[in-house]
Amino acid sequence: MKQKTEISIIRNFGDLQLISLKMKLTSIKPGQFLIVYNPEKDDRLIPIYFALHLDDIYFVKPKDANWEIGDQLIVKGPIGSGFSNYFNFQNILCISLLQSHGGLNPVIDQCVSMGKNVAYMVDDMNVVLPNSVEIVFPGMLDENLLWAGCVLIEIKRDHLEKSKEFLKRIFNSGIPTEILIYCPILCTGDAQCMVCSVKTKKGWIRSCRHGTVFNLNELEF
Structure with missing residues (x-):
C-alpha cells in the first residue's frame, strides 16, 4: 500500500546523506528498502535503503536526488525480506x-x-x-x-x-x-518490465517484488 509522507530530517553520515521520514514504520529489517517518488522533483521511482536506527529510522538519500526537508514523498514498502x-x-x-x-x-x-x-x-x-x-x-x-x-x-x-x-x-x-x-527500479511491482530483475538459477527474479537480498547460491554466474 502506498502512503504519503514528508522528509523530516537530512543528516550526514560519513560519505552518505541519510533522511528520516514522518511516517512511522512498525518494523523494518536490514536489507529492506522503500520505493519512493517525489512528484514535484523526480522523473522516476527511487529505492531508498534502511541504513540506521537511532532516535528515528534513517534511509540512504540517493546522491542524485534533489530532496529537501519538508518535501512530500509517495512511499511503498518495506520491500523484501532483508538479511536473515x-x-x-x-x-x-x-x-x-x-x-x-x-x-x-x-x-x-x-x-x-x-x-x-x-x-x-x-x-x-x-x-x-x-x-x-x-x-x-x-x-x-x-x-x-x-x-x-x-x-x-x-x-x-x-x-x-x-x-x-x-x-x-x-x-x-x-x-x-x-x-x-x-538494482534500478521503475515500478512498484505492478509491471512486467523486468528492468529490476536479477538472473538466478530459477530464472529472472524481479527485485521490485522479491526484494534485493539473495542467497549467493541462488545466482547464475
Whole structure:
C-alpha cells in the first residue's frame, strides 16, 4: 500500500546523506528498502535503503536526488525480506564490493549489539562504524573466509560481472552468504518490465517484488 509522507530530517553520515521520514514504520529489517517518488522533483521511482536506527529510522538519500526537508514523498514498502542468515552465526564478514552504499550499516549495528564479531571488507575508509568492527581489505579474503561463519555482501547489479571471480571464491568456500544487489527500479511491482530483475538459477527474479537480498547460491554466474 502506498502512503504519503514528508522528509523530516537530512543528516550526514560519513560519505552518505541519510533522511528520516514522518511516517512511522512498525518494523523494518536490514536489507529492506522503500520505493519512493517525489512528484514535484523526480522523473522516476527511487529505492531508498534502511541504513540506521537511532532516535528515528534513517534511509540512504540517493546522491542524485534533489530532496529537501519538508518535501512530500509517495512511499511503498518495506520491500523484501532483508538479511536473515546472520542470526545463526557468531563471526560475520560484511563486504561492500567497490564502494559502500549504506545497506550493510544496520546489520553491522545489530550484530554488534547482539555481541557478535564483525569484520567489514571495504575500500572506502570514510565509513562510520562501531569501534569493535575490524576493517579488512579485499586482499585478505581467503584469510577471513577461514574465520567467518557467514558472509553478507552489498553490490550494484552493474558490478556483478566484474566481481564474478571474487564472488565465485566466496561461493566455493561453502560459507552461507547473502548478497544485497542494488538494482534500478521503475515500478512498484505492478509491471512486467523486468528492468529490476536479477538472473538466478530459477530464472529472472524481479527485485521490485522479491526484494534485493539473495542467497549467493541462488545466482547464475
